[in-house]
Amino acid sequence: MMTRLAAIVCLLLAAAAPAFARTLTAGPGQAYPDPAAAIASARAGDVVKIAPGTYHQCAVLNAPDLTVEGEKPGVVMTGKVCQGKAILVVNGDHDILRDLTLSGAVDPDGNGAGVRAEGGSLTVDHVTFTHDQDGILAAKMPDAVITITGSRFTHDGACVHACAHGIYIGPIRKVIVRDSVFRDIRTGHAIKSRAASTVIIHDRIMDGERGTSSYLVDLPNGGNLLMRDDRLEKGVLSSNSATAISIGEEGNAPAHARVEISHVTFTNDTGDDTAFVRNETKVPVLIKDSALHGGGTPLVGPGRVSHTKVSD
Numbered sequence: 177m178m179t180r181l182a183a184i185v186c187l188l189l190a191a192a193a194p195a196f197a198r199t200l201t202a203g204p205g206q207a208y209p210d211p212a213a214a215i216a217s218a219r220a221g222d223v224v225k226i227a228p229g230t231y232h233q234c235a236v237l238n239a240p241d242l243t244v245e246g247e248k249p250g251v252v253m254t255g256k257v258c259q260g261k262a263i264l265v266v267n268g269d270h271d272i273l274r275d276l277t278l279s280g281a282v283d284p285d286g287n288g289a290g291v292r293a294e295g296g297s298l299t300v301d302h303v304t305f306t307h308d309q310d311g312i313l314a315a316k317m318p319d320a321v322i323t324i325t326g327s328r329f330t331h332d333g334a335c336v337h338a339c340a341h342g343i344y345i346g347p348i349r350k351v352i353v354r355d356s357v358f359r360d361i362r363t364g365h366a367i368k369s370r371a372a373s374t375v376i377i378h379d380r381i382m383d384g385e386r387g388t389s390s391y392l393v394d395l396p397n398g399g400n401l402l403m404r405d406d407r408l409e410k411g412v413l414s415s416n417s418a419t420a421i422s423i424g425e426e427g428n429a430p431a432h433a434r435v436e437i438s439h440v441t442f443t444n445d446t447g448d449d450t451a452f453v454r455n456e457t458k459v460p461v462l463i464k465d466s467a468l469h470g471g472g473t474p475l476v477g478p479g480r481v482s483h484t485k486v487s488d
Contacts, residue, residue, distance in 0.1 A: 201247075203227025211235055211244070211253060218242050220268075226251045226276070234258035240268040240295070246275035254279040262292035262313065269296030269320075273303055281308035286336025289313040293322060302326040309333070309340040320348040322371075327356045333364035333389060342389075345369040353379055361389035363415055369393075372430075373400040383411030383445075390416040398429025398457040402436055409443040410450060417446035423477075424457035435461045435479070444470030451476040 199222070201207045202214035206227055214224045215235040223243045228250035236258050237244065244264070253263050253276065263278045278290030289310035291300065297320045304327065305311035311332040314322055322345060329342040341364035345351045350373040358366040358381045366381045366389050367374075374395060381392045392408050395401060401423070410420050420442060423435065437453065440463075444450045452468055455461045455477030463474055464482040471488050474481045 197221035197223065199223045199225060201225050201227070203229055203231075215242075215244060230254060232256060234263045234265070236265045236267065237271055237295075238267045239271075241270050242268050243272040243274065244276070245273070249275065251275065252277040252279060257281050257283050257288045260285065261287075262289040262310075263308075264290070265292045265294065266298055267295040270298075271295070272299045272301065274299075274301040275303070277304040277306065278308065278311075279304075279306045281310070283309065284336075286334055286338060287313060287340055289340075290332075293317070293320075297321045298323070300324045300327055304328045305330070305332055305342075307331045309336070310344055311341075312343040312345070313340070314343075314345045314348060314351075316346045317348045321350045321352070322348060323352045323354075324356055325352075325354045329356070329358045329361065329366070331360050331362065333362035333366075335363040339364040339390075341368045341394075342366040343368065345371050345374075347371070349373065350375065353377070355379065358382070358392075360384050360387040363388055363390065365389060365391040365394040367393045369395055369399075370397050371399060374402070376401075376403045376406060378405045380407045382407065382409040383414055384409070385411060386413060387411050388413045388415045390414070391419055391422045393421045394425070395423045396426035398424040398433060398435075398459060400433045400435070402434075403440055404436075404438050406440045407443075408440065409445060411445050412447070414446055417448040417450055419451045419454040420444070421453045423453065423455045423461065424459075425454075427456075429457040429459065431458065433457075433459045435459055437461065437463045438465050440466040442466070442468045444468065444472045446470075449473060453477075453479070455479055 208214035281288040290305040293314040450472040461479030
């Protein structure tokens with residue numbers, strides 16, 4: 177009796193379990209000749225491992241819970257966008273991208289992206305975006321969480337028909353940017369987010385000598401913001417020397433939100449009276465335990481500045 181019951185339970189569990197995840201290898205001498213072929217064959221839960229090399233192609237990720245990663249440093253996908261959108265168009269939910277370089281995403285509409293996120297939550301881990309119009313462009317996905325860790329955005333951004341940015345996050349639940357670098361962003365903003373909650377921790381967001389970015393951080397519709405342990409710098413070539421962090425410029429901000437910026441160092445190299453934070457919402461901003469070098473105004477708009485040093 178017990179043996180029969182155990183057999184029935186095993187059959188039910190087997191029927192409910194997802195298909196066994198596979199590892200698909202891509203590149204010269206691998207099971208698949210290139211990343212696009214492996215990604216096209218991937219199913220839910222699979223891992224695509226890419227051998228080092230430069231691949232002049234793009235790919236569309238349709239499977240959920242898919243991991244696409246470089247086996248070692250030196251995996252570059254460059255020079256082509258799929259569907260007029262991105263080098264990697266992500267339609268799956270809870271996908272992971274890791275240890276890749278996505279370079280030269282350019283499209284005539286001005287929104288060629290290293291990654292276009294359209295399927296749901298996404299993790300981007302140790303990915304380099306360089307010379308793309310948008311590094312990451314995320315669509316409206318109200319329940320999605322996008323997590324970006326240990327990644328680099330250099331020489332991204334453009335203004336063609338509209339402006340593109342280091343990252344441009346549409347209306348999602350939360351975006352987390354941690355331990356990442358934004359440098360030499362061109363014309364657009366380094367980080368632009370319409371997420372309900374934006375978390376920026378231990379990042380470097382710096383124009384450098386050649387960067388022409390507008391805002392370093394832009395939350396056009398407000399929302400929750402937590403910034404902590406970041407280093408920011410606005411350079412002499414900035415296309416907007418008036419403001420470093422902009423909140424609520426386009427209106428429609430929620431009435432109840434929490435905005436806290438702490439342990440941040442901002443260097444103003446513009447020579448102008450730059451506002452570190454310009455708050456156009458009714459939600460008070462708290463800036464605390466921070467340091468502002470190069471002059472400027474810590475806060476324009478509602479809020480409070482505490483234990484923050486401003487020096488020339």
